[in-house]
Amino acid sequence: MESWEIIRSVPYILGGGLYTILLVVGALALGFAIGLPLAALEAYGPRPLAKLLGVYVWFFRGVPILVLLFLVFFGLYSSIESFILSHFGARVSFSPFSASLLALGLASSAYQSQIFRGAILSLPRGQFKAALALGFSRPGAVLYVVLPQALRLSIPGWTNEFSILLKDSAVAYVLGTMEIMARAKILATFTYRHVAYYALAGVLYFALTFLGVRLLRYISRETRIPGLGQEI
Amino acid sequence: MRTPSSPPPPGPLLNVVGVSKSLGGKLLLDRVSLSLNRGELKVLIGPSGGGKSTLLQCIHFLLAPDEGDVFLDGVSAREMGKKNIRSFRQEIGMIFQDFNLFDHLSAQNNVAIALRRVKKIPKKEALERARLELRRVGLSGKEELYPAQLSGGQKQRVSIARALAMDPKIMLLDEPTSALDPELIGEVLNVIQDLSEGGMTMLMVTHQVGFASHLTEEILFMENGRITESGPPALLLGEASRSRTYEFCSKFMEISGRDPAAARPSSK
Numbered sequence: 001m002e003s004w005e006i007i008r009s010v011p012y013i014l015g016g017g018l019y020t021i022l023l024v025v026g027a028l029a030l031g032f033a034i035g036l037p038l039a040a041l042e043a044y045g046p047r048p049l050a051k052l053l054g055v056y057v058w059f060f061r062g063v064p065i066l067v068l069l070f071l072v073f074f075g076l077y078s079s080i081e082s083f084i085l086s087h088f089g090a091r092v093s094f095s096p097f098s099a100s101l102l103a104l105g106l107a108s109s110a111y112q113s114q115i116f117r118g119a120i121l122s123l124p125r126g127q128f129k130a131a132l133a134l135g136f137s138r139p140g141a142v143l144y145v146v147l148p149q150a151l152r153l154s155i156p157g158w159t160n161e162f163s164i165l166l167k168d169s170a171v172a173y174v175l176g177t178m179e180i181m182a183r184a185k186i187l188a189t190f191t192y193r194h195v196a197y198y199a200l201a202g203v204l205y206f207a208l209t210f211l212g213v214r215l216l217r218y219i220s221r222e223t224r225i226p227g228l229g230q231e232i
Numbered sequence: 233m234r235t236p237s238s239p240p241p242p243g244p245l246l247n248v249v250g251v252s253k254s255l256g257g258k259l260l261l262d263r264v265s266l267s268l269n270r271g272e273l274k275v276l277i278g279p280s281g282g283g284k285s286t287l288l289q290c291i292h293f294l295l296a297p298d299e300g301d302v303f304l305d306g307v308s309a310r311e312m313g314k315k316n317i318r319s320f321r322q323e324i325g326m327i328f329q330d331f332n333l334f335d336h337l338s339a340q341n342n343v344a345i346a347l348r349r350v351k352k353i354p355k356k357e358a359l360e361r362a363r364l365e366l367r368r369v370g371l372s373g374k375e376e377l378y379p380a381q382l383s384g385g386q387k388q389r390v391s392i393a394r395a396l397a398m399d400p401k402i403m404l405l406d407e408p409t410s411a412l413d414p415e416l417i418g419e420v421l422n423v424i425q426d427l428s429e430g431g432m433t434m435l436m437v438t439h440q441v442g443f444a445s446h447l448t449e450e451i452l453f454m455e456n457g458r459i460t461e462s463g464p465p466a467l468l469l470g471e472a473s474r475s476r477t478y479e480f481c482s483k484f485m486e487i488s489g490r491d492p493a494a495a496r497p498s499s500k
C-alpha cells in the first residue's frame with residue numbers, strides 16, 4: 001500500500017525534474033553568454049578591463065549560492081519592483097523561478113569564464129598573431145581562431161560545471177520553485193517517508209547527471225579535431 | 233590604395249625607414265632601414281636575439297615601431313592609422329618559424345578562412361582558391377587533412393599557401409625552415425625558390441646560407457638591433473672579406489662541412 005503511494009508520486013517528482021532541467025539549462029546558457037565574452041576579454045582585451053572583470057569573477061566565486069539567491073530575490077528584485085511602482089505606477093512581481101535562474105546563472109558565469117579563460121590561455125598565441133597578420137581584426141581573430149579551439153578544450157571543464165550546477169539548482173526550493181527538491185520535500189513532509197522521497201530525488205539527480213554527461217561526451221567526440229588526442 | 237590599372241609608383245616596393253623599437257626598457261631595433269625592389273629577395277642573417285623577428289613584426293606593424301615608418305608601394309603604414317592598418321597587413325604575407333596554422337581547420341580551410349572572413353569572398357570561391365593555392369605548393373590531395381595530420385614541411389607549405397591566397401605584394405619569412413627536420417627542409421626551400429623565380433618580392437630570415445646565397449642579390453647582417461653589414465653574398469661570404477657575416481656563417485658551415493657560397497637547394 002505504502003510503496004504504491006511512492007510509485008504514484010513518481011510523475012509528480014518527474015514534473016519537478018522539468019523545472020530542474022529548465023533551471024539548469026537556463027543558468028548554463030546565461031553563464032555561457034556572460035562567461036565566454038568575459039574570458040575572451042580577460043585574455044585578449046585591454047588590461048584595465050581585464051582587472052575589473054577579475055573582481056566580478058572573485059565576487060561570484062566567493063559568495064555562497066544561497067546568499068546570492070537571497071540577494072537577488074530580496075535585494076535586487078524588490079528594489080526593481082519598488083522602482084517600477086514609484087516611477088511607472090505599475091505593480092509587478094518577478095517569479096522566484098527567475099530569481100533562481102539569475103542567481104545560478106551569475107554564479108555559473110564566473111566559473112565558466114574561468115574554464116574558458118584557461119582554455120584560451122592554453123592555446124599557442126602564435127595562431128592569434130598569424131590571424132592578425134592575415135588581416136583579421138582582434139575580435140575577428142578571437143571569434144574565428146581562438147574560440148572554436150577554446151570551446152572544444154572547455155568541454156571537460158564544462159561537463160564538470162554542468163554536474164555541479166545541476167546539484168546546486170536544488171537550492172531553488174527555498175524560494176518555492178517547484179523543482180525536484182521542493183516536490184520531494186512536500187511529499188516527505190506530508191507522508192513522513194523522508195528517506196524514500198529524498199532517495200527518489202537523489203536517483204533523479206543522478207539520472208540527469210548521467211544523461212547530461214553522456215550527451216557532452218558525445219559532443220566532445222563529434223567535435224574532436226582529427227589528429228589531436230581525445231580530450232576527455 | 234592604388235587601382236590595378238594605374239602604374240606602380242617609382243621607387244622600392246618596400247621601404248623601411250629608421251625604425252626603432254624598445255620593449256621592456258631594452259632597445260631591440262636601432263634605426264633600421266632597408267628597402268626591397270619589386271621581385272627582389274633579400275636575406276636577413278644574424279645571431280639569435282639580434283632583433284630579426286622584431287624587425288619583421290615592425291614591418292608588419294604587428295608591433296608598432298616607436299620611431300620610423302614603413303612604406304609599401306609608397307604608402308605609409310603610419311599614415312594608415314589604426315583602422316586601415318589591417319588592409320596594409322593584408323598586402324604583406326607573413327611566414328612563421330612554427331607555422332602557426334589554425335589547428336581546428338583542415339588545410340583547405342586554413343587557406344580559405346581569411347579569404348572568407350577578411351576578404352569576404354563567398355565560401356565556394358574561397359575554397360576553390362584555397363585548392364589552387366595548395367596545388368601551387370604541391371599539396372594537392374591533402375586538402376582535407378588537419379595540421380596535426382601533416383608533417384612539418386607540409387604544414388609550412390600550407391602556411392605559405394595561406395599567405396599567397398591573400399595576394400600579398402611581398403612576403404616576410406621568419407626562419408621558415410628552422411623548425412623542420414633536415415629531410416623536410418628541401419621541399420619548403422623549393423617552394424620558396426619557385427616563388428622567388430616567379431617574381432615574388434621576399435624578405436627572408438634564414439640560416440640556410442647556401443640556399444640564400446644562391447637566390448639573393450643581397451645579404452643583410454643584423455646584430456644587436458642594427459643592420460651592420462650588407463652586400464652581395466659572393467662578397468660578404470668570401471673568406472677574404474673578413475666580414476662578421478663570414479665569421480658568423482662559417483660556424484654553420486663547419487658543422488655541415490660546406491663552403492658558405494657553394495651550397496645549393498636541391499634541384500627538382
Ligand SMILES: Nc1ncnc2c1ncn2[C@@H]1O[C@H](COP(=O)(O)OP(=O)(O)O)[C@@H](O)[C@H]1O
Pocket residue numbers: 255256258260278279280281282283284285286287
Ligand atoms: N616582448 C618583449 N619584451 C622584451 N624583450 C623582448 C620581447 N620580445 C623579444 N624581446 C627580446 O628582443 C631581442 C630580439 O629578439 P628577436 O627579434 O626575436 O631576435 P631574433 O629573431 O634575431 O632572434 C631578444 O633579446 C629578445 O629577448
Ligand SMILES: [Mg+2]
Pocket residue numbers: 284285286406
Ligand atoms: Mg627570431
